[in-house]
Amino acid sequence: MKEDRVEQLTARLKDEGGRITSSRRAILRALVDSDGHPTAEQLTAEVKATHPALHESTVYRFLDELERLDVVDHVHLGHGPGVYHFTDDVHNHLVCDLCGSVTEIPSSVIEGLQQKLINEFGFEMEPRHFAVSGCCRDCAKKPTT
C-alpha cells in the first residue's frame, strides 16, 4: 500500500531524528505516487497543488536528506535535470539520445559487466547511478532526420 509506504518512511525519518512536517509528508506522497522518475521540479509542482507555499529549495533539501538516509537516489538520465527514485527500486536505464525515451532494464542485464569490472579493475560499479545512453529501437529504425 502506498499509504503504508509513506508512514513507514516518516517513521524512519523520525527515528533518525528528523521532524515530520506537512511539506515532507506531501513530498513523500508525491514521490510514492509518481511511478516514474520525477525531477525535483515535477515533485514541487505536484505538491504545490495542495501546498502552494512549497519552495523548490525545500524539495531539494529534503531529497538530499533522503539520499543521505539511502532512501532515494538520483540519476542523471541525460542533459536535463536529475531524476529521483527509491533505492529499493533497483533497475537500470537505457536513455535514447535522440528521442529521450527511457527504458528500464533489470539489473541482471548488467551483472556480467559488474563482475568483470570488479575482477579486472577492482571497481565496484554503482548500478543505480548509471544510465546507458544510446539509440533506442524505434529511433534506430528511422532514417536520420
Place this chain on the structure above:
Amino acid sequence: MKEDRVEQLTARLKDEGGRITSSRRAILRALVDSDGHPTAEQLTAEVKATHPALHESTVYRFLDELERLDVVDHVHLGHGPGVYHFTDDVHNHLVCDLCGSVTEIPSSVIEGLQQKLINEFGFEMEPRHFAVSGCCRDCAKKPTT
C-alpha cells in the same frame, strides 16, 4: 605528430565550409595537446594564455561544431562540467563517486553488455557517451570516512 593532427583537422573544417581562425586553431591545439579529458573551461584557460581575448562561448560554439562533425564528443563523468575528447579515442570511463578519479577502460570490456542490449532491447548503446560510476579500488579499501 600533434602538428599534423591540427592541420588535418583544419583541413577537414575547411572542407565542410568552416573558416579557420586563430582562435579555432588554438582551441584545436589545446585539445590535441591535452592528453586527458579537458572541460570547456580548461580549454579556455589554456588558450587564453596565448590568446587572451578568447571567450568561453567561443569554445563552446566551436566544440559544438566539432561534435556536429563527429570529431569530438563530450561525456559527463559526474556532477561537474562535461569533458571533451576526440571520437577516435574510443574508450570508456569508470568514475569514482567518492574520490572522483577517472579510470579509462578499453571498450572491449563493455562489448558483452553492448551485444546483450542489442539482442534483448534493440538498444544501440553509445559507448562514448557513457560513464560508469561507482567506487574505485582505492576508495573501496578505505573505511567510510
Place this chain on the structure above:
DNA sequence: ATCTTTGCAAACTTTTTGCACCAAT
C-alpha cells in the same frame, strides 16, 4: 562583398546557500 565567427553581456537551467522566521518535538 559576403557570410562566418567572435567577443561581449545577458539569459538560462539546475541546484545550492544564507538568513530570518516558523513549527515540531
Place this chain on the structure above:
DNA sequence: ATTGGTGCAAAAAGTTTGCAAAGAT
C-alpha cells in the same frame, strides 16, 4: 524552549543566445 525545517531571495555553476563588430574567404 530548543533545534531543525521552511520560505524567500540571491548566488552558484555550466551552458546558451542575441547582437553588433571583426575577420576569413
